[in-house]
Amino acid sequence: MKKVTVWSLLVALLLLMAVGCSSGGDEPAASSSEETTSTDTEAADTAAESTDAESEADSSQIGGVLNFYNWSDYIDVEIYALFEEEYGIKVVEDNYGSNEDLLAKLQGGASGYDVIVPSDYMVATMIELGMVGELDKSQLTHLDSIDPNFAEPPFDPGMKHCLPYFWGTTGIGFNWNDWDEAPDSWAYLFDPENAAEFSGRISLLDDSREVIGAALIYLGYSPNTTNEAEIEEAKDIVLGIKEYVSAFDSDTYEDNMVTGENALVLGWSGDVFTAQVEDENIDYVIPIEGAVKWTDNLCVTADAAKDPERMQRAMLWIDFLSRPEIAGMNTNYVWYASPNKDANEFIDPEILEYEAVYPNEETFSRLHWLENVGETTEIYSRVWTEIGSQ
Numbered sequence: 001m002k003k004v005t006v007w008s009l010l011v012a013l014l015l016l017m018a019v020g021c022s023s024g025g026d027e028p029a030a031s032s033s034e035e036t037t038s039t040d041t042e043a044a045d046t047a048a049e050s051t052d053a054e055s056e057a058d059s060s061q062i063g064g065v066l067n068f069y070n071w072s073d074y075i076d077v078e079i080y081a082l083f084e085e086e087y088g089i090k091v092v093e094d095n096y097g098s099n100e101d102l103l104a105k106l107q108g109g110a111s112g113y114d115v116i117v118p119s120d121y122m123v124a125t126m127i128e129l130g131m132v133g134e135l136d137k138s139q140l141t142h143l144d145s146i147d148p149n150f151a152e153p154p155f156d157p158g159m160k161h162c163l164p165y166f167w168g169t170t171g172i173g174f175n176w177n178d179w180d181e182a183p184d185s186w187a188y189l190f191d192p193e194n195a196a197e198f199s200g201r202i203s204l205l206d207d208s209r210e211v212i213g214a215a216l217i218y219l220g221y222s223p224n225t226t227n228e229a230e231i232e233e234a235k236d237i238v239l240g241i242k243e244y245v246s247a248f249d250s251d252t253y254e255d256n257m258v259t260g261e262n263a264l265v266l267g268w269s270g271d272v273f274t275a276q277v278e279d280e281n282i283d284y285v286i287p288i289e290g291a292v293k294w295t296d297n298l299c300v301t302a303d304a305a306k307d308p309e310r311m312q313r314a315m316l317w318i319d320f321l322s323r324p325e326i327a328g329m330n331t332n333y334v335w336y337a338s339p340n341k342d343a344n345e346f347i348d349p350e351i352l353e354y355e356a357v358y359p360n361e362e363t364f365s366r367l368h369w370l371e372n373v374g375e376t377t378e379i380y381s382r383v384w385t386e387i388g389s390q
């Protein structure tokens with residue numbers, strides 16, 4: 001399974017032919033966690049042509065800068081050029097590695113970010129804290145494209161504040177050179193005897209809820225438990241393998257799979273597929289005990305929502321990302337599933353059929369959303385600090 005497929009090459013070629021110019025192409029995700037904006041205006045020429053005809057009417061040049069605070073390797077950067085060409089708005093991207101980092105950064109006073117991408121449970125927290133504004137739905141022209149399964153998010157009823165961006169799972173990344181059968185149980189990661197075999201070559205996400213959540217699922221508990229004893233047990237599971245763990249890392253772990261530094265990772269589906277482009281022996285599995293599924297969402301910060309110009313740019317950006325063609329192009333690049341049902345016709349069939357990206361019903365039923373656990377967040381946070389310091 002590869003990210004760059006005949007399909008994506010064909011789609012790219014058609015886009016190029018439409019305007020008779022050449023572009024950088026549909027390359028796999030960059031390894032850098034600090035993406036910058038692209039100003040490739042040649043490539044951008046394809047934008048206006050290849051996206052909705054309806055957009056022509058409002059394709060006036062707005063100008064200015066939009067500050068996008070995103071997870072690393074989580075957009076096809078070509079989209080920046082397309083957007084800039086159409087609206088004259090330059091997107092500047094900055095990255096974070098976890099929802100907790102995002103929250104801390106905003107709570108620490110960062111006020112320049114316009115659009116952020118929190119996951120489900122963090123959306124709930126941020127709404128509660130008044131950190132995200134309401135969407136101006138009159139500016140969003142693709143609301144009907146959102147799959148009904150994602151259009152009524154329990155964490156944001158009525159999609160009042162945010163629009164789903166991507167969804168995916170958290171599982172085990174591995175290399176077939178080390179296995180005859182896929183390591184499809186959390187025991188392959190969390191049982192110290194198994195982990196010892198990969199000593200110094202194991203990487204876990206730098207993400208409290210994900211790591212503790214996976215250990216909770218391994219123990220047969222809910223990843224949203226508010227029972228302190230269960231969370232403590234999960235801590236012991238993680239501490240039990242910590243001596244074999246080389247890093248808690250959410251940004252470069254997939255690159256380190258390619259170099260062979262990492263053999264076994266707790267990682268996000270699409271990230272591992274990025275590594276697979278470089279080494280086809282790299283693969284990803286959702287453990288039989290179940291795993292975490294998440295939806296990441298495009299939201300406007302409360303600061304931006306107060307400023308009409310920032311708000312206008314934010315709405316244009318969210319609307320642009322939810323155009324089926326753009327959402328499809330984005331999935332073809334990052335290999336995360338799109339909650340935009342109309343994007344499907346633009347998505348490489350190989351991706352749509354790939355169960356690690358679009359799990360079947362049986363697998364889906366074993367997946368858990370992370371929820372806002374209220375005051376118990378403090379326990380997760382304390383336990384996480386203890387995991388880090390012991």
Ligand code: N2P
Binds near residue numbers: 072073074294296
């Ligand atoms: C991509 C990050 C995926 C986000 N590098 C997980 N919520």
